[in-house]
Amino acid sequence: MLSYVTDHIPKTTPYNRRPGYSMTPEYITIHSTGNPTSTARNERAWLTNPNNNVTASWHIVVDEKEAIEAIPLNEVAWHAGDGGNGTGNRKSIGIEICESGDRQKTLKNAAELVAKLLKERGWGVDRLRRHYDWSGKICPRIFYDNGKWTGWEQFKEAVQKELFGGDNMTQDKNQPSDWAKEAWEWAKKEGITDGTDPQRVATREEVITMLYRYYKKDSK
Ligand SMILES: [Zn+2]
Structure with missing residues (x-):
């Protein structure tokens, strides 16, 4: 520094x-x-x-x-x-x-x-x-x-x-950041995300679809 x-x-x-x-x-x-x-x-x-x-x-x-x-x-x-x-x-x-x-x-x-x-x-x-x-x-x-x-x-x-x-900038784009690891693993286990592209920006339809998957799962 x-x-x-x-x-x-x-x-x-x-x-x-x-x-x-x-x-x-x-x-x-x-x-x-x-x-x-x-x-x-x-x-x-x-x-x-x-x-x-x-x-x-x-x-x-x-x-x-x-x-x-x-x-x-x-x-x-x-x-x-x-x-x-x-x-x-x-x-x-x-x-x-x-x-x-x-x-x-x-x-x-x-x-x-x-x-x-x-x-x-x-x-x-x-x-x-x-x-x-x-x-x-x-x-x-x-x-x-x-x-x-x-x-x-x-x-x-x-x-x-x-x-x-x-x-x-040099971080591996195929790995979630340290602060996000726990949540990322959870979302994979719950079937909310397919586990690809952790560093890519999500579209609105992708965000809604993730919410929807969680809602459907919860209401079963
Ligand atoms: Zn000057």
Whole structure:
């Protein structure tokens, strides 16, 4: 499981990087840092570095090792480049993906993190945006190559896979899940199911037929 560190920057951070405006997020915006050497810790340190003189911030940064939350997820951060009242800035959680370290590990961590955030809110991958979608900036540039977006669709697929619970995807489709085993065996014994396709979605007529079999059996 990915390590998640909460290390908020103070509201007094200069250049209004944590304005303290409350936010009800509707989207998650994905960025990459644009810096091939900086880690999540480096990015977090930069937000409170006295030499930093820009009004730019984000909510969570993720690298090959960990995720760090710098601004609470119900407060505005300035990351989308669509202005003080832009939807990207005012209604989205900004995630920075580090460009340093092991790219595969980092992307796996990012997908896991984003899936967790979506799951907690009951959202699907349709809530994901690139920085580019708000302001046209080529960001996240890790998904951009030779004038084309590459890897963005694959990233969303990776998040989708995490949403389905990862391991479930590789489960034997001919076996019921552990939690369903007892009931499945009972239904076979009672003649309610023929015992095939435990993992397939049932149609309404199949559900009704199963209920009917049980009813007929009971009324004998
Ligand atoms: Zn960006």
